[in-house]
Amino acid sequence: MKVNKLSFFVLAVLCCIAVSSCSQQDYDIQIPERVYGDMNLLNKNLTKDLNSSSNLSFEYQISDANEYIKYNVYVENNQLHSKLSYKQNDAKWVDISEIDFNFKKVNYKNGMNDIVEKHAETLKKKLDIAIINRVGNILEGLPEILYKKLGRNEYNNELTLSIFYHLAAFNTSIRAYEDKSKDCQCGVNNSYLSGESPFFCAEDVMVSADEAYDLIKERSIIKKSEGYEFNPKSLLQYLSNESGEFVSASKLDRLLKHEFGSYFKKLNKKERLRIRNDYYQSSNIIMTKTPSEYDGWPIDPTCWLYGARAGSDCGCCGNYSGPCYGCSPACYLHDKSCETCEPSWYCLSGCVPGPC
Structure with missing residues (x-):
C-alpha cells in the first residue's frame, strides 16, 4: 500500500514544552497512518541468557523521507538499557525515549506498567504531540519488521521485545491526549505476564x-x-x-x-x-x-x-x-x-x- 509523502517535522518540535500533566492541551483525534521504511541492523548479539555482551541496535529510514529512527538496547549491571533516537535530514541525532529496568528483579514484569505510565508522562512533558504521534506511528510497524529480520528465536528475546515498552509509552501519551485524560494510563495485559505476548497496554491489544x-x-x-x-x-x-x-x-x-x-x-x-x-x-x-x-x-x-x-x-x-x-x-x-x-x-x- 503506497503512503503519501508526509511533510517533514523540524527538529524544533522536539523542544520541551511546559505541560504539567497528561490532561493539558486540546488535541483532535488523528486517523493513524502506517509508515514504511528500511531497517539496517547495526549490532546484534542476542544471547539466550542476558549478560554484559548482549546487545541489539538498528537504524530505520522512512521511505520517501530523510527521516530516521535509531534504537539501541544493551545490558549492564543487571539493568536493561534501551534508547530511541530520532533525526531528520543531516541534523544530529536527538535522544527522545529512554527506558531502564532491572530484569533480574523477581517479578519485574509486574512493575512494567508503572514504568511505562511514568515514561508516557515524561514524553508528554518533553515532546510536542506532533512528534509523539509521528514516532508512535513509526514504532507501530517495527515489531513485524524485526520478526522478519531476526526470525522467531532471536525475536523472542527480552532485548528485541524491549521495543514494545517504548511503543506502549508513545501510545499511552497519545491516548491521554485524545481522551483528554488527567493521567497517562496503561492497563495490565495478562498475556504479557504469562509470556504469551510482548508488552502491550490492555487498551492496545x-x-x-x-x-x-x-x-x-x-x-x-x-x-x-x-x-x-x-x-x-x-x-x-x-x-x-x-x-x-x-x-x-x-x-x-x-x-x-x-x-x-x-x-x-x-x-x-x-x-x-x-x-x-x-x-x-x-x-x-x-x-x-x-x-x-x-x-x-x-x-x-x-x-x-x-x-x-x-x-x-x-x-x-x-x-x-x-x-x-x-x-x-x-x-x-x-x-x-x-x-x-x-x-x-x-x-x-x-x-x-x-x-x-
Whole structure:
C-alpha cells in the first residue's frame, strides 16, 4: 500500500514544552497512518541468557523521507538499557525515549506498567504531540519488521521485545491526549505476564483490521435497520486502508467515539432521548463506568454499537472468560485473531491455537 509523502517535522518540535500533566492541551483525534521504511541492523548479539555482551541496535529510514529512527538496547549491571533516537535530514541525532529496568528483579514484569505510565508522562512533558504521534506511528510497524529480520528465536528475546515498552509509552501519551485524560494510563495485559505476548497496554491489544471492518460494518447496518443513520465512514476507511494488517484496539474505540460525537451533535432532543433509552434498556450491556465519565456523552458509544462481547480462554489472550471487562470490540476481535496465534510477532511461543 503506497503512503503519501508526509511533510517533514523540524527538529524544533522536539523542544520541551511546559505541560504539567497528561490532561493539558486540546488535541483532535488523528486517523493513524502506517509508515514504511528500511531497517539496517547495526549490532546484534542476542544471547539466550542476558549478560554484559548482549546487545541489539538498528537504524530505520522512512521511505520517501530523510527521516530516521535509531534504537539501541544493551545490558549492564543487571539493568536493561534501551534508547530511541530520532533525526531528520543531516541534523544530529536527538535522544527522545529512554527506558531502564532491572530484569533480574523477581517479578519485574509486574512493575512494567508503572514504568511505562511514568515514561508516557515524561514524553508528554518533553515532546510536542506532533512528534509523539509521528514516532508512535513509526514504532507501530517495527515489531513485524524485526520478526522478519531476526526470525522467531532471536525475536523472542527480552532485548528485541524491549521495543514494545517504548511503543506502549508513545501510545499511552497519545491516548491521554485524545481522551483528554488527567493521567497517562496503561492497563495490565495478562498475556504479557504469562509470556504469551510482548508488552502491550490492555487498551492496545492488537486485532485484525479485516475482522474489525466486518464487525463494525455489520453492527452499523444493524443500527440502520433499527432506524439509526450512524455510519462511521472515517473508521471504516481507516480499516479498509489497513486490510491484511493488525491494528491497536484502542485506536478503533477512539475513532469510533470521535465519529459518534459528530453524529450525536446533529441529533435533536427526541432522537438523543431515543438513543439513551435504547442504550439503558439493552440487557446485554455491562456498565463499567458512570455516564459522566464518557467524555461528556450520555452513553458510551462502543456499548451502544456493540454491546458486551464475550471473551474466551484460547490463543495468546487466554487470560479471561465470560463478558469483556468493558464495552469494546477488542476482546472479541482479539480472541478471533488468537484462534490461529496470529500475528506471529504478537503471539509468542506460549500461544495455544483455538478454536475459541
